[in-house]
Amino acid sequence: MTSNPPAFAPVPPGAEGPAIPDQGYLRQEIGDGLHLVTDGVYQMMFLATGDGVVAVDAPPALGRFILPAVAEVTSMPVTHVVYSHHHADHIGAASIYPEEAQRWAHRDTAVLLDRLHDKRRPSPTGIVDDSHVLTVGDQELRLDYRGPNHSPGNLFVYAPRQRTLMLIDVIFPGWVPFDSLAQSTDIPGWVDAHDHILGYDFDTFVGGHVSRLGTREDVTLQQEYLRDVRAAIEEERAGLDMQQVMQRASDPKNPWAFVETMNDLFTTAATNSVNAKWTGRLAGADVYTRSNVRAMASALHIDYGTLH
Template identity: 45%
Template sequence: MTNRPERIESATRRTLLKSVALAAVVPAAAGLLGGPLAGSATAAEPDPLPDYAPVPAASVGPALNTDGYYVSRIQGNLYWVTDSFYQAMFLTTREGVVLVDAPPTIGRNLLRAITEVTRANGMPNRVTHLIYSHSHADHIGASVIFGKDVVRIGHTETRRLLLLDRDPNRPAPTETFEDRYVLKVGGERLELAHHGPNHSPDNIFVYAPAQRTLMVVDVLYPGWVPFKNLAVSQDIPAWVKAHDVAMAYPWQTLVGGHLGRLGVRADGDIQKQYMADLDAAVRNASATVDPTPYFEKYGPSGNAWAIFKAYLDAVARQAAEPVTAKYAGLLAAADVFTFDNAFALLESHRIDGGLLGPFGIHP
């Protein structure tokens, strides 16, 4: 790792450039497809962007520096870095740096953050070990910048998935484990554990016992509601159970992998309550929304998908309303993703739990 990584644009500038590029690409793509899609308006005005509730002050993280990142000590030799969208964690040791995740939105700012910290403390700045929380590109897509000599550690399923993906930016782990793995480097210790699938089949828990800090990604979202569709998790029941697994660790500080601030135990408690309220609301809506109008409207035409969509959307909407109202001003983006989260939980109840409602066993 170089001590003077090349400079890159700030997060704001990168976002602006992407927007400009997208504006240029969309018309060009339409031309390649032979113009507007059949049946579409030729000069349709774009839908106005929706307005959302302000982000509560307690949900906002620290301000970024001019390079577009923030780095700070958690405790002892353990640090975290964020760009307000994603987070990584690193441990400085007398033998080198252990990094957990390499989100591409932070990218080479990871090098800057590590250099900033190690220079100030007279520690080696070379990353010797890189731990993958799971295989998803949005969390480890910048791992390539640490070169071929770094020891990459992940779950066996992470290695299998990355070998299938064949993404040059995400080299597969060189060291793997099934259930538990203890990493000791330069007098420091990290405990890795796989408690079964949750957000993804391979998502692991990384615990720093000396610093009482847990990093688990895409499960708990301090200060915010979970991302769309319950973090687009592949196993919703296991993802819900992962909340209890996380809270069973004796952590004081949580690195959740997303957004701009660290978590405390109260954040875990409130997300568990959010999920309990959402579950109750989904079950109530499933029992009370009358499916008759949707069958009457779309049944005669044989449009089965219209029946499903209209009915399931109605159930999710009814479930989301009281939960959104309760957590508005308490959890950021309650009005952004609660409907999507209600829909995802409803689908899980139908598919995983057998709560089929009007689509159950025909009398």
């Protein structure tokens, strides 16, 4: 027996990026030697210099495309690699790079990779604690750590000459955040990262996912979405009828049923409220707002201590 697939809202034009060629990837020059490589879902970037290429990340989805994309620009080898963070979906193809290439990551990323023993993600040879300027030829990238957000060790990668900032799994240009606020390990840190982003002098933003490059406006728009998510949760939770919760949970000896019923009621109401404003404005609102509401509600309860 088959069921009809769920009907999702159309992707608004503002979320659409450039078409992906038949070769399966798009190389897009950001400027002055800095290039984006994307398949329309994942993104990495590389910086061509007179003394070699600096590659930032290696998503397995792009693994077979990265070196051909570099070869379109230069015959120089990849001499330096930057790991944004330890997650396999962003650096799981890092073994494609030359063994002798320098590999830079935050100390927390190095610890996690050493524990995982994944040959596809070779251990870093250069460690970042707070900040490091990686200079190769006449180009530079600044690697900054502002505390945990999406994951421990997630680096801000800033190209000052190109006025470009990369931070993975925090901003999703044109889209609501992916599942459960990108499944972040530290939601207050993830929320604060938005302000850290806006502290940089940039025009172009690389978020690691979806269809296009981002702008400062994408950051402030996502902040507005998050404020609406939080406000809707607080309003709906404050107005919840506990008698209704008790009746729906039915078994007074089952506290888990009571808590889940309570969560389901205010989550549904908050999700409907947010989606009424954001569906058609940011792509995927009807897909992931519910999980984002649940993640934010958990953070408000456990981390911020404002939801009781």
